[in-house]
Amino acid sequence: MPSVIAITNQKGGVGKTTTAVNISACLGAIGIKVLLIDMDAQANCTSGLGFEKTPNASLYPVLLGERKLTGQIIKTECENVSIIPSEFDLCAAEVELARLSFETTKGKSRKNPDHHLTWLKEALKPIIKGKEFDVVLIDCPPSLGKLTLSVLIASHMLLIPLQCEYYPLEGISSITDLMNQLKSSGVNKQLELIGVLMTMFDSRTNLSRMVVGEVREHFKDKVFNTIIPRATRIAEAPSHGKPIIQYDPYSAGSAAYESAAIELAKRLGIKQ
Ligand SMILES: Nc1ncnc2c1ncn2[C@@H]1O[C@H](COP(=O)(O)OP(=O)(O)OP(=O)(O)O)[C@@H](O)[C@H]1O
Numbered sequence: 293m294p295s296v297i298a299i300t301n302q303k304g305g306v307g308k309t310t311t312a313v314n315i316s317a318c319l320g321a322i323g324i325k326v327l328l329i330d331m332d333a334q335a336n337c338t339s340g341l342g343f344e345k346t347p348n349a350s351l352y353p354v355l356l357g358e359r360k361l362t363g364q365i366i367k368t369e370c371e372n373v374s375i376i377p378s379e380f381d382l383c384a385a386e387v388e389l390a391r392l393s394f395e396t397t398k399g400k401s402r403k404n405p406d407h408h409l410t411w412l413k414e415a416l417k418p419i420i421k422g423k424e425f426d427v428v429l430i431d432c433p434p435s436l437g438k439l440t441l442s443v444l445i446a447s448h449m450l451l452i453p454l455q456c457e458y459y460p461l462e463g464i465s466s467i468t469d470l471m472n473q474l475k476s477s478g479v480n481k482q483l484e485l486i487g488v489l490m491t492m493f494d495s496r497t498n499l500s501r502m503v504v505g506e507v508r509e510h511f512k513d514k515v516f517n518t519i520i521p522r523a524t525r526i527a528e529a530p531s532h533g534k535p536i537i538q539y540d541p542y543s544a545g546s547a548a549y550e551s552a553a554i555e556l557a558k559r560l561g562i563k564q
């Protein structure tokens with residue numbers, strides 16, 4: 293059964309999308325079949341893998357019940373990696389979800405009152421039952437809105453990227469509290485933290501080292517051993533529509549994401 297992993301942190305610019313794209317490509321390269329879902333209307337995963345924004349290509353028509361999730365999957369240039377892209381219409385999903393939730397609270401909702409919470413979980417069922425993918429990675433937007441909530445309800449695990457910067461733990465309790473709330477309320481009993489990935493580590497500064505120390509003290513062995521360095525090549529790769537293992541395979545950034553992917557596969561118990 294494929295694991296569904298939400299890559300999430302409501303803080304912006306911490307490396308969620310960079311991690312989603314590069315871990316997907318690195319997992320694919322070691323033979324693990326990945327479905328990457330771009331759940332952010334900014335569509336950075338989509339462009340980072342060289343796709344243009346295309347109308348109706350995102351999960352929005354799936355939320356509306358007009359299309360099936362499996363019909364939105366496209367193969368990428370990376371071996372073993374498929375994507376469900378995003379485009380601007382995903383902005384409307386947040387509004388649609390708010391409307392559905394309002395209808396529910398007013399008692400107007402018809403067939404399925406929980407649709408605004410469970411639509412993604414339902415839509416993913418054929419993928420969970422099927423054998424096409426080993427892992428589903430979902431790149432979340434930088435918010436804890438209804439779109440992210442539906443991702444957390446549909447996921448088995450969370451992967452939290454944290455930037456090696458000031459106050460990395462600020463706001464992190466919002467996600468971990470929400471995770472615990474979803475578990476204890478029975479909405480998503482199996483939700484677990486698969487790991488915290490430290491990103492943009494700058495070896496020239498004491499700050500980066502201090503931050504890693506602080507995060508390890510807090511999250512203990514949940515923190516990945518692999519640390520992603522701050523590297524210009526990692527930042528450049530998306531403008532070429534490529535993950536780092538294709539853009540600069542022998543760089544430090546490439547080695548770091550390869551190692552992070554191997555660590556993730558081990559944590560998931562996937563044999564390579
Ligand atoms: N290891 C790295 N080294 C250098 N630059 C990086 C690294 N990781 C990410 N970046 C750059 O930092 C910026 C933010 O990264 P990214 O888009 O992955 O973050 P995000 O958490 O997805 O942001 P958002 O919250 O806006 O979705 C991007 O310009 C990206 O290219």
Ligand SMILES: [Mg+2]
Nearest residue numbers: 308309332336
């Ligand atoms: Mg992003």
